[in-house]
Amino acid sequence: MNFPVFDLFAALPEIFVLSMGIVVLLFDLMLSDRTRYISYMLTLLTLVGAGYLTLATYGTTESAFHGLFVRDPFGDVLKLMIYLGAFVAMVYSRSYIALRGMYRGEFFALTLFAVLGTMIMVSGHNFITLYMGLELLSLCLYSLVALDRENPRATEAAMKYFVLGALASGMLLYGMSMIYGATGTLDIAYINQSLDTQNIATLGTTPDKAMLILGLVFVVAGIAFKLGAVPFQMWIPDVYHGAPTAVTMLVGSFPKFAAFAFAVRLLVQGLHEMAADWQGMLMIMAVLSIIVGNVAAIAQTNIKRMLAYSTISHIGFMLYGFFATPEGIANAMFYITAYVIMTLGAFGIIMLLSRKGFEADNLDDFKGLSKRSPRLAFVMLLLMFSMAGVPPTIGFDAKFAVLQAALQAGHVGLVIFAVLMATVGAFYYLRVVKLMYFDEPQDDTPIVVQSDVALVLGINGFAVLALGILPQGLLHLCVTAVTNSMP
Amino acid sequence: MAMIFQDVVFYVLAAILVFAGLRVITARNPVHAALFLVLAFFTAAGIWLLLEAEFLAIALVMVYVGAVMVLFLFVVMMLDINLEQLRKNFWDAIIPALIVGGLIFAEMVMILVSKKFGGLVPATHDANYSNTAALGNLLYTDYVLPFEIAAVVLLVAIVAAIALTLRRRANAKRIDPADQIHVKRADRIRMVNMPVEKDAPVEGEKT
Numbered sequence: 041m042n043f044p045v046f047d048l049f050a051a052l053p054e055i056f057v058l059s060m061g062i063v064v065l066l067f068d069l070m071l072s073d074r075t076r077y078i079s080y081m082l083t084l085l086t087l088v089g090a091g092y093l094t095l096a097t098y099g100t101t102e103s104a105f106h107g108l109f110v111r112d113p114f115g116d117v118l119k120l121m122i123y124l125g126a127f128v129a130m131v132y133s134r135s136y137i138a139l140r141g142m143y144r145g146e147f148f149a150l151t152l153f154a155v156l157g158t159m160i161m162v163s164g165h166n167f168i169t170l171y172m173g174l175e176l177l178s179l180c181l182y183s184l185v186a187l188d189r190e191n192p193r194a195t196e197a198a199m200k201y202f203v204l205g206a207l208a209s210g211m212l213l214y215g216m217s218m219i220y221g222a223t224g225t226l227d228i229a230y231i232n233q234s235l236d237t238q239n240i241a242t243l244g245t246t247p248d249k250a251m252l253i254l255g256l257v258f259v260v261a262g263i264a265f266k267l268g269a270v271p272f273q274m275w276i277p278d279v280y281h282g283a284p285t286a287v288t289m290l291v292g293s294f295p296k297f298a299a300f301a302f303a304v305r306l307l308v309q310g311l312h313e314m315a316a317d318w319q320g321m322l323m324i325m326a327v328l329s330i331i332v333g334n335v336a337a338i339a340q341t342n343i344k345r346m347l348a349y350s351t352i353s354h355i356g357f358m359l360y361g362f363f364a365t366p367e368g369i370a371n372a373m374f375y376i377t378a379y380v381i382m383t384l385g386a387f388g389i390i391m392l393l394s395r396k397g398f399e400a401d402n403l404d405d406f407k408g409l410s411k412r413s414p415r416l417a418f419v420m421l422l423l424m425f426s427m428a429g430v431p432p433t434i435g436f437d438a439k440f441a442v443l444q445a446a447l448q449a450g451h452v453g454l455v456i457f458a459v460l461m462a463t464v465g466a467f468y469y470l471r472v473v474k475l476m477y478f479d480e481p482q483d484d485t486p487i488v489v490q491s492d493v494a495l496v497l498g499i500n501g502f503a504v505l506a507l508g509i510l511p512q513g514l515l516h517l518c519v520t521a522v523t524n525s526m527p
Numbered sequence: 528m529a530m531i532f533q534d535v536v537f538y539v540l541a542a543i544l545v546f547a548g549l550r551v552i553t554a555r556n557p558v559h560a561a562l563f564l565v566l567a568f569f570t571a572a573g574i575w576l577l578l579e580a581e582f583l584a585i586a587l588v589m590v591y592v593g594a595v596m597v598l599f600l601f602v603v604m605m606l607d608i609n610l611e612q613l614r615k616n617f618w619d620a621i622i623p624a625l626i627v628g629g630l631i632f633a634e635m636v637m638i639l640v641s642k643k644f645g646g647l648v649p650a651t652h653d654a655n656y657s658n659t660a661a662l663g664n665l666l667y668t669d670y671v672l673p674f675e676i677a678a679v680v681l682l683v684a685i686v687a688a689i690a691l692t693l694r695r696r697a698n699a700k701r702i703d704p705a706d707q708i709h710v711k712r713a714d715r716i717r718m719v720n721m722p723v724e725k726d727a728p729v730e731g732e733k734t
Contacts, residue, residue, distance in 0.1 A: 065686065106670075108672045146689075149686060150683065150690075169673055172673045176676060176680050176683060183683070183687030186691055189691060189694075248638075250637060254634055254638055
């Protein structure tokens with residue numbers, strides 16, 4: 041029996057995060073509320089340490105655990121972004137969760153386990169590993185949503201998320217089992233080989249097309265649910281609205297990297313031979329997502345709900361990158377990065393405006409923000425311009441990149457449609473700007489901003505602008521990561 | 528001859544499984560529905576036995592019937608469920624449900640009648656073959672990574688369950704065993720010096 045110990049080194053960042061998650065869990069038992077900041081610092085240190093471990097061996101491509109797990113530049117770049125996203129999310133949410141009785145060891149441990157789940161999804165190279173990573177992430181997110189126990193709306197959101205998530209997992213598994221039945225393997229690399237037309241000629245076995253399509257439909261449905269694309273978006277508004285804002289930010293930020301990686305591993309690396317089939321499905325979902333997201337967002341008065349619909353439309357735009365494979369994947373990766381940067385900032389500001397016993401989650405709470413805090417209002421202005429896709433912000437470059445990819449694949453009509461819908465979407469983003477700058481404040485409570493949050497938020501706002509003016513660095517990173525890792 | 532016998536067993540088990548599955552969703556009483564689910568698990572385990580998946584069959588019975596369903600029945604019996612309210616919207620959703628169910632059924636028929644499924648006969652093994660050992664070999668070598676992740680998932684489930692349900696009530700009558708052990712005699716009883724006898728009341732001195 042051979043058990044290659046060296047395999048473990050490929051998963052070193054994962055092992056580190058897991059160990060630290062357990063350390064936080066145990067160590068927190070000995071802490072009082074006054075010393076709870078140690079758990080918080082340990083969580084941040086874990087993310088930094090995992091970043092170091094990932095960077096130390098960056099650029100290597102190796103397959104470990106009998107092909108169940110893969111280390112490649114694509115996964116490494118996404119993991120680094122996940123650490124960064126989780127780090128920023130933790131800094132933003134600290135005072136918010138402290139005021140709502142969620143500043144407990146479980147919050148940090150569950151967040152670290154969620155990060156672990158996303159890392160496994162990013163690096164999984166087998167249906168089983170991908171699925172296990174997904175379940176780990178989902179379970180952490182369900183319980184984080186419900187963590188504010190006294191809040192009936194959060195409990196309801198958690199319940200909906202859990203039931204619909206379980207349904208989506210069931211569909212995903214059913215689809216995977218069909219693909220397993222057709223190809224006889226669960227390994228992404230072998231699935232790709234068994235569908236390769238040249239291999240089919242030499243092997244003499246043809247996978248059953250009908251069975252593959254049936255499996256593909258269910259797999260795409262499962263992915264669409266996790267991403268939040270129409271018609272599998274029904275959980276997004278309720279969960280974003282109902283969950284405590286800190287958790288909404290967690291649900292909406294770094295897990296999207298994992299869902300993106302999940303889609304790339306399954307569709308682009310595994311089922312690339314069936315690209316024509318799944319691209320058709322993704323096109324319908326992308327167009328519907330952009331319509332539903334942008335139109336429904338106009339009617340919202342709650343900013344968390346508005347950002348939920350905005351997420352749906354952003355996911356629709358991101359899917360445009362998948363129309364051109366494998367070149368467009370890098371553009372989609374750039375888009376999802378831009379989306380996470382913007383989402384983190386927007387929810388960070390909502391949390392800053394909230395205080396004990398008060399949630400600043402209505403659009404009216406933003407009235408006259410420029411008079412109450414000009415700097416916060418300016419960062420929010422940048423974020424809203426970026427989400428609307430106004431140059432020179434990162435949102436513009438991201439939209440430009442994915443639409444360019446779709447254009448190169450020859451989908452002129454779809455691109456024109458997306459641009460039109462983006463202008464519709466600009467209405468509700470600019471409405472927030474109007475409320476902040478042209479309306480009188482309704483609430484004169486001073487806004488307290490801790491220096492660490494102010495620093496991170498400043499960097500976040502600066503990144504939206506700087507990466508918008510100079511997107512080449514990030515885009516280049518995405519392109520090299522994708523080209524070095526795709527078959 | 529053996530093949531025919533196995534076919535008969537399969538179809539009998541499959542018929543019971545489909546019937547039990549239908550009764551799970553149509554039974555009026557939730558306790559009956561849960562019991563039909565137990566029946567469905569048993570027959571599914573029987574079908575797995577026919578496929579020589581003995582370990583999975585036993586695991587299904589032990590885990591689902593023995594643990595999950597017993598707990599489930601317990602909860603269903605404990606809760607005071609309003610049956611009328613539970614069934615109120617059952618018929619409203621019947622048409623979309625029939626359409627979706629019919630579509631999935633038709634798709635499955637189309638897949639199952641395709642040639643790919645016809646010729647598949649699982650390899651048979653002799654009586655001494657242990658698929659428990661085979662599963663164990665795979666699980667702890669090739670699939671050790673998902674196995675470990677499953678362990679983390681269980682850990683998360685425990686953490687989440689405790690975080691969501693453990694409440695520290697202000698007036699809870701908890702006892703700390705450490706305090707109990709470290710208790711000193713002086714904490715519990717107070718020695719009081721008092722005379723052995725009271726002075727006898729003086730006669731005739733009434734107030």
